[in-house]
Amino acid sequence: MQTQTVASMPLEQKVGQLFMAGFDGSEPTDGIRELIREYNLGNIIYFARNIASPSQVTALSAELQSEARAVGAGLPLFVATDQEGGVVSRLDWGTQLPGQMLIGACDDDAMARKAGATVGRELQSLGINLNLAPVLDVNNNPENPVIGVRSFGEDPERVGALGAAMAEGLQSVDVAACGKHFPGHGDTAVDSHLDLPVVAHEQPRLERVEFPPFEAAIQGGIDAIMTTHVAFPAITGDAELPATISSAVQTALLREQFGFDGLLVTDCLEMDAIADGVGTTEGAVRAIEAGCDIVTVSHTVERQRAAIEAVLTAVRTGRLTEERIDRSLHRIQRYKQQRVGTSETAEVSEWRRCATASKQLATEIANCGITLVRDESETLPFDTSRHLHVVSFTGTRGSPAEDDRYNPEVVAAALREVGFEITTHTMAGGETVDITPADEQIVAVSYDALSNEAQAETLQTLVADHDQLAVLAVRNPYDLAVCPDAATFLTTYDYSPGAIQAAAKTLAGTVEPTGTLPVTIPK
Template identity: 80%
Template sequence: MPVAQKVGQLFMAGFDGSEPTDGVLELIREYNLGNIIYFARNITSPTQVATLSAELQSEATAVGAGLPLFVATDQEGGVVSRLNWGTQLPSQMLIGACDDDVMARRAGATVGRELRSLGINLNLAPVLDVNNNPDNPVIGVRSFGEDPERVATLGTAMAQGLQSVGVTACGKHFPGHGDTAVDSHLDLPVVAHERSRLERIEFAPFKAAIQSGIDAIMTTHVAFPAITGSKELPATMSSAVQTALLRKQLGFDGVLVTDCLEMDAIAEGVGPAEGAVRAIEAGCDIITVSHTLERQRAAIEAVLSAVRSGRLTEERIDRSLYRIRRCKQRRLGESETVEVPEWRRCATASKQLAAEIADCGITLVRDDSETLPFDTSRPLHVVSFAGTRGSPAEDERYDPEVVSTALREVGFEVTTQIITGDDPISIEAKNEQMIAVSYDARATESRAEALQSLSQHHDQLAVLAVRNPYDLSICPDTVTFLTTYDYSPGAIQAAAKTLAGNVEPTGTLPVTVPE
């Protein structure tokens, strides 16, 4: 294989639109591009995704070495779900509230079957970060929780489920993005803990996943000075992290995938082109450049130039190519079969499991006043707070009407008030049953104040947190508090059933809420 085609196999590229663009086709034809990533921008319907996957695979197998593509997406569940037509599973933290490894394995297999039926063969999941920082803006409910053992057990089970149905699992974000208060999409976070603490907390889920045979791991653009000696060196570009720690100490010989090099932690530093070279020097196999054709070309050409100059040896490229080909042969075979009718069967199974997970994991944290269940024969007033995505990792999908709609479906007569921005709250019906639907209110001062005002003035108020459970910390001790950990269809339906008394909430809070 010519060196340009070898290097092309080491790149994962994204593109805009629901059909192959001229740019992505050029990357496949010119460089033998080996890997594609889908975002919500690429997805409109199951038939369209299946067709898109088939067209891209046809192009890839017609050129170069005829290797099939890894077609990847982030279908974690909950707030990070690129396939958004009602089949997505609840968040990993909701699964964490169930604390059931059998269910986590079923979740992986169920998601995997749906992805595979649409030609998607690499899921950038599970999230193996231990979320022990309530101020984390990018992980939060994407994590199974704050207990390393729980994260390790559930994450390993989910990965096994994915791989049991022929989909490559990619655990992320090594060595751990859980204890950061900065989003690496926007800046370079630093985790300043000493090595012994990292070994005990952050590394533990990744170690368990490696021992269980996970196919791939994604790096994180976070600095770990206890490992690298630097507060300015992202783990993605550190051989001390990727080779000495991950490859040698932890024994990982699978595919090492970078997080996107267009994230500001890299793009505003050395840039994607130089970052690609340094990531390969550090030990990474697949370099992700998710958005911009010019940056994708520049990164590929930078690696080619590094090989021609001797900075990178062709032998080094071959080692990564070997890992990628080995994984593709294990999971993909010679060609991909895309079957939309099979997706319909998978969709039914996904919805059923989503309901089961949500009914199990929905968590009634506090109800000392015995406010719940509400009486369906009486009016219910819903105060919903508008919300925007917590991180660029998520898609802008939250609808503040979603809880009211679900409550009507279980028999409530509902009136709704939506609070946007700094709108003042004025509610006269103090004796009316009332629920406040909070969406990460703790992170916004005006929303926190509004929620506290409601809590202080309405005796029959319940608070439903549809994103971060940490909103509990801003509620008075007397307020009933229920959390779904996300606003996926299954989670919201479980909330409505719980409020109506049709479901007994049994989930346990997988994180500690600060006082």
């Protein structure tokens, strides 16, 4: 790939290189093929809807790369996905690592670096060369509906160190890392998929809390940063202006003040914070005006095509200069030269080797990070020779960013594997659980009880009525805030396979929980 091809490329192909598009299904759609052929589309994003099996993903990546190589300047694709671990894991066949907050509970930079490299090798083996991770948001708002356990924690210095280490691990195996969501989505109570959040803090607070993880990642050489659809009036002077389309954020702050010369990638412009405001097509133009290099439109081919055409019109009418397009295109080419390489020769046999390593590391992280927050009554471990009741709650994804995969049965299955004879009780919350006598062994598996009053009431009743009870929080460590002071409380931070297995072994006494809460639980 030669950078001098930029000068001879038609404008349509230059602009197409600045877009990242998604599509439905496990095979290329006519729509995505047309975008590649007509505009030399430069970047693809996979979601769970595109992923069926390792062999299918490998073939899909190869087919898309072949399409891209056959048109225009023959430039390869960045093929991206969100493989953060935990509750945001697009690859869901048992190899996904626990999420970032569980890694934060380990508080081990070397572990984070190893996690990045391990995930990166698996992605490379499937033809994926850009991971939209790590999350660099500092989660200090217990009511945050979209970040939460996706963050390493609430300490800016530790979030920065762990995030920089994970990015270093990814890039050590030639998968580009993309830190998100700049300037910080951690202290919001609104999900930008649904509306425009506002972070109203003044500049000194932003410099102390929100900015440091991104600065650490930049200093560590991260390839890409993703912008967020959150308003920061202290930076922009406008409480209705998303950071994604603000030159004060993208150019003045990130490029000029922080010295970042890597790729600037937008979060999806079909999210409501943009789509219901300036709109997806106008948002694409304004994002590039602000300084972004890759514009993401993840879902609708009509909006993808309209957004590309809007940028082309902006250049033809003089609103955007072709020099501005070239500047981003040169940057994209530079990083493709560094990272695409081996992902174009992906093989399923290599994935199998990577999968074994992923599962081993998942166990290592989970055993390190699982956290026994409180056990004043010395309830744990439970006795595997005695019967155990498992009270579980149904749960859905906390945000459109997640995939809706939780099944309460996974905890019961893991407990059976470690030797318990169990009875399961699954409910939505608010129901009465008839378990007698009071000293029966019970594990109550909470799923975001902080946001579910009925679930919290059931937990509180169970704790009051039974002596041998432990609460296991498999989604939200902040559930501790709604548990009585007497409750034994164990948290895995997510329900990935490794995390659930570690929980079962902890309850049985074969794993000693050593993790430390990386967030403060409100009283």
